Each structure stands twice: as C-alpha cells, then as structure tokens.
Amino acid sequence: MRLLVTGGAGYVGSVVARRLRAAGHETVILDDLSTGHRAAVERPDDLVQGDFGDRLRVGGLLEARRIDAVVHLAASCLVGESVADPAAYYRNNLERSLALLDRMRQAGVLRFVLSSTAAVYGEPAALPIDEDHPTRPANPYGDTKLALERALHWYHAAHGLRFVALRYFNAAGATSDGALGEDHRPESHLVPNVLRAALTGEPVPIFGSDYPTPDGTAVRDYVHVEDLAEAHLAALRRLESRAAGESFNLGNGHGFSVLQVIETARRVTGRPIPVRPAGRRPGDPGTLVASAQRARRELGWAPRFAELGAILETAWRFLRQHPDGYSA
Numbered sequence: 001m002r003l004l005v006t007g008g009a010g011y012v013g014s015v016v017a018r019r020l021r022a023a024g025h026e027t028v029i030l031d032d033l034s035t036g037h038r039a040a041v042e043r044p045d046d047l048v049q050g051d052f053g054d055r056l057r058v059g060g061l062l063e064a065r066r067i068d069a070v071v072h073l074a075a076s077c078l079v080g081e082s083v084a085d086p087a088a089y090y091r092n093n094l095e096r097s098l099a100l101l102d103r104m105r106q107a108g109v110l111r112f113v114l115s116s117t118a119a120v121y122g123e124p125a126a127l128p129i130d131e132d133h134p135t136r137p138a139n140p141y142g143d144t145k146l147a148l149e150r151a152l153h154w155y156h157a158a159h160g161l162r163f164v165a166l167r168y169f170n171a172a173g174a175t176s177d178g179a180l181g182e183d184h185r186p187e188s189h190l191v192p193n194v195l196r197a198a199l200t201g202e203p204v205p206i207f208g209s210d211y212p213t214p215d216g217t218a219v220r221d222y223v224h225v226e227d228l229a230e231a232h233l234a235a236l237r238r239l240e241s242r243a244a245g246e247s248f249n250l251g252n253g254h255g256f257s258v259l260q261v262i263e264t265a266r267r268v269t270g271r272p273i274p275v276r277p278a279g280r281r282p283g284d285p286g287t288l289v290a291s292a293q294r295a296r297r298e299l300g301w302a303p304r305f306a307e308l309g310a311i312l313e314t315a316w317r318f319l320r321q322h323p324d325g326y327s328a
C-alpha cells in the first residue's frame with residue numbers, strides 16, 4: 001500500500017515507518033519537525049515537512065501520491081503541557097486531525113490508523129484495563145485523543161471510514177540496531193531519563209513515592225516500540241479485511257514500578273543511578289496496566305519484548321550511539 005505516515009520523524013513514528021517499509025509498503029512522511037527529527041527519517045526523500053492540518057498540502061499529497069491509507073501518529077503529547085495550555089492540544093490533536101479526515105474523505109482515502117493512548121482511561125477503576133473500562137481522561141491530552149476516537153466512530157457511520165485506534169500504554173525501547181530511539185526535548189518519559197542519569201550521573205527525579213503500590217512509586221506497563229510498530233501492520237491488514245472502526249490496547253500486561261525500572265536500569269547499564277524524591281505530577285495515576293487480550297485475539301498481535309531488561313537494553317544501545325540525541 002501507499003501510506004501517508006504523519007509524525008514519522010518522531011519517536012514511535014520513525015520506527016513504525018521503518019517497519020511498514022520493511023513489509024513492502026511505500027511511505028510518505030508528513031511531519032512539521034516540531035518535536036521530531038530530520039535524522040530520524042531513514043529515507044530523506046520520504047519526508048515532506050509540513051502540517052497535517054494544512055488542507056491544501058494534505059489534499060495534494062493524498063492525490064498526487066495516490067495514498068491508500070493514513071497512519072496518524074503526529075500529535076502534541078506532553079501531559080503537563082496539555083494541562084497548562086489545553087487549547088493548543090485541542091487545536092493540534094483534534095481540530096487539525098478533523099481537517100486531515102475531511103481531506104481524506106474528499107480524496108476517497110477511507111483507511112486510518114490512529115495512535116491513541118492509555119490516557120483515554122484516566123484513573124483506573126479496575127486492573128488490568130481492557131477496552132470496556134470507562135474512559136474518563138484526567139488531562140486534556142487524553143481527552144483530545146478520546147474526542148478524536150469518538151469523531152472517528154461517527155465518520156465511520158456517516159462516511160464509511162475504516163479505522164483502528166491503537167491505545168499504547170508506555171512506549172519504550174529503541175530499534176534493536178540502536179539506530180532509532182527516543183529523543184524528546186524536554187523528555188518526560190521515565191526510561192530515557194533513567195538511562196541518561198546512568199550516563200551523566202545526574203539524579204533522576206521520582207515523581208511520587210506515596211502511591212498505593214507495593215513500593216509507593218507509580219506502576220506502568222512498558223511496551224517495546226518495535227512491538228508497537230508490528231501492531232500497525234496488523235491494523236492495516238485488519239482494515240483490508242474488515243470495514244470496522246475499533247480500538248485496541250497495546251501493552252504487555254505487566255506493571256513495573258519506577259523503582260523497579262531504576263533497579264533494572266542499574267543492572268543493564270552496570271552503573272549507579274542516583275535518584276531524588278519529587279512530588280507527584282498532577283494527572284498521573286498510580287497504576288496503569290493493560291489487558292491487550294483483544295489485540296492478541298483480533299489482530300493476532302504478540303509482543304516479542306516481554307522482559308523489561310530486554311526493552312531497556314535496546315534503549316541503552318540507542319543512547320550510547322546517540323549521547324547527544326539525534327543532533328550528534
């Protein structure tokens with residue numbers, strides 16, 4: 001298929017684009033490089049630098065490149081920033097995505113894979129979280145993704161748009177060759193911050209140690225970025241065979257606390273990792289663990305990286321190859 005991959009210069013998008021090409025698809029990457037990196041696009045000719053909400057630009061691309069489906073990873077995705085500036089999040093993640101969908105509809109492109117998030121659920125009422133769990137986002141970021149999923153259901157009903165929304169839990173790790181990995185600025189994710197602390201000796205903050213978890217620190221479900229990429233392929237296959245609009249959780253089904261991640265990182269890197277206590281971050285639930293049974297059953301998705309240590313090893317390889325990030 002010929003695929004438009006928005007956000008393909010970002011962390012998850014760069015790995016997804018590589019996997020889609022390896023499976024024989026053609027990719028056009030649309031990214032404004034607001035948080036992504038030119039160097040994360042492995043085939044520079046694939047990159048179109050621009051805004052996915054730019055109707056003229058997107059319309060031209062869909063038609064000239066005869067796009068069959070859109071894989072939509074581009075978004076603003078910092079929880080704290082979304083709390084401070086909700087309008088920017090509704091504009092980028094919702095309003096611009098609706099513009100993209102309208103242009104798709106006009107061009108007759110009716111297949112769509114969305115990067116959604118565990119943040120659509122909010123504070124869990126039951127664990128593990130399956131797709132029938134109530135959706136009560138605790139921050140604007142999660143709410144914009146949920147609103148977009150809802151809009152997709154109505155586009156499906158009204159216009160026959162086929163979509164799969166993939167609700168990632170915590171993406172982590174890097175490609176096994178260490179070439180593509182996580183380089184957010186600022187970095188709000190635990191794994192890269194812990195590994196950077198191993199590299200620099202700067203203490204890593206622990207946001208909250210009074211959660212109702214076994215060691216008091218927050219528990220998350222870490223899923224390897226290459227496993228996420230694999231799910232996008234499965235989603236595209238699903239869209240070829242079914243006209244449905246569906247959402248799937250993607251996680252390993254195991255929770256690890258902040259302290260467990262740090263302990264594993266000490267083992268993987270062989271270095272001491274200093275820590276400093278810090279308060280809870282607003283909107284951060286104590287525990288988020290996925291049930292991804294639906295993705296396993298319906299998409300045939302089976303994550304290869306179940307071991308936290310194996311996930312961290314790939315991220316550590318990326319960091320050692322890119323100690324200054326992609327700018328190096």
Ligand SMILES: NC(=O)c1ccc[n+]([C@@H]2O[C@H](COP(=O)([O-])OP(=O)(O)OC[C@H]3O[C@@H](n4cnc5c(N)ncnc54)[C@H](O)[C@@H]3O)[C@@H](O)[C@H]2O)c1
Binds near residue numbers: 008036116118171
């Ligand atoms: N990283 C995670 O743990 C995680 C978890 C759940 C969901 N997600 C979702 O996965 C997707 C990718 O996340 P990521 O961690 O790779 O983030 P990222 O910031 O690395 O990638 C997002 C990309 O989108 C681009 N972008 C943003 N707005 C754009 C616009 N208007 N036009 C064109 N390009 C634009 C950025 O330049 C960047 O390259 C996001 O939709 C995010 O919400 C990520």
